[in-house]
Amino acid sequence: MAVDDASHRIIGDLLAQRTGQQLTEGRRWRVSGALSGLFREFGIENVDQLACMLERPSEHRLATRVVEALLNNETYFFRDHSYFSALSNQVLPDLARKRESTKRLRIWSAGCSTGQEALSLAMIFAEQPNRWKDWRIEILGTDVSNKAIETARNGRYTQFEIQRGISVAQMLNFFTEDEGHWQAADRIRAMIRFQQHNILDYPPAPGRFDLVMCRNVLLYFDPETRAKAFDRLASGIAADGWLMLGAGETVVGQTDKFKPSEFGSSLYSPIMGNVSRAEQRLRAAAC
Template sequence: MALEDASHQIIADLLEARTGQTLTESRRWRISTALSGLFREFGIENVDQLACMLERPGEHRLATRVVEALLNNETYFFRDHAYFTTLANTILPELAKRRADSRRISIWSAGCSTGQEVLSLAMTFLEQPGRWADWKIEILGTDVSTKAVDQAKTGTYSQFEIQRGISVAQMLNFFSETPRGWQVSPRVLEMTRFEQRNLLDYPPSPGKFDLVLCRNVLLYFDPETRRRAFDRLHGGVANDGFLMLGAGETVVGQTDRFEPSPFGSAMYAPKGASDIGAVLGTMPPRVVNG
């Protein structure tokens, strides 16, 4: 194995050990690009020098910075808008029926990056004030990146970030311009909380969420790690709750913990739940998409 290949392997092993994400051969081209800022900051000339530094004792801070730089934190408000339409018009009304007694809904966004998905969910509820009056809505966002979670907690976004997925009306209704950037309204933030957490750890408190979103995260895992992730997600979803995955992800052939839900593509239910039986009398037959 060439020296550079061995160095790439050390960095890939570090990322996998810390996050579970696999840096495949086809993705290793981006290592130097993703770490270019770190190279300048630490005076590092190439990946071989970085690998040598990472092998030294006491380089925990540098290792953390490397992992943070390699993580893909791409996100934006209302990403894949059709999914949020499905949530607003189908999934949330169904949860309202199932939680009519408690009038409480808890949601977990796993792999929330810098928080746009979580805030988009909060805005979805706030845009339907009549339906959700007197309800307790709790939305938790978790991500393995401390840097991303720290930004999410501030609720402050640049002009570029605020323009991605947000309409002018939503921007004016839910954000205010400040010297630091666009600040989300307190009424949005108060519905949310953020934690740094690895998806492969045990589900966060309170567990058994009514809805879990884990979009565009599992595709970075190898099959065995993906199965472990599904086990963790299963432990975090209520028996009659929902799991939403990304467009390029599915449970089919990946896990026996979940099955497709008839409530829409990308929607899944815990295996054996009464999800399908509950809707046979209320919904017309349809093809279940995996």
């Protein structure tokens, strides 16, 4: 194995240990470009030198920065409009019927990146004030990247970010321009809570969600890690809830905890008979 291969192995092991994601052969081309800023900042000449530095126990800060730089935080508002159409026209009306007695919805945007997905959900509810009057809407956005979560909490986006996916009317209705950036309105931010979280850990509180959106996250896991992620997601979703995955993801042949739904659009429902007793206790405790 060449020295360069060994260096990529060290970096890949770090990424897998911290996030569960795999630095496959197809993703190695991103390393130099993604880390170019760190190379300049720390005076690093190449990947081999970086790998040597990462082997030192004292380089915790550098290791964290490397992982953050390698994560793919690509996102935008209402990414894949057909998915949000399915939410508006099928999933949310279904959940509204099921939760009419409590008038409370809990939604988890797992792998939320810089917050656009969670804010898109909040806009859907804000655009239907009569339908959701007197409802308590709780949206939780989580991501393994602390840097991405900080951006999501700020709710402040560049002109390029704000124009991706939303209409001019939505932009003016839900955002305020401020010194070349656009700030999300408090009325949609109030529905959302952001926190750093790894989906390979147990689900965050309250641990029982009516809808879980986990799109384009599982693509970067190997089969074993993906199966563990599905187990964690299953333990955090209501028995009659919904799971939405990305276009290139599926539960078929990956897990026995979910089954495809009749709604399509990468929507799945949990199979309660395949949820372990420990997971059932976890759900019951969160109710």
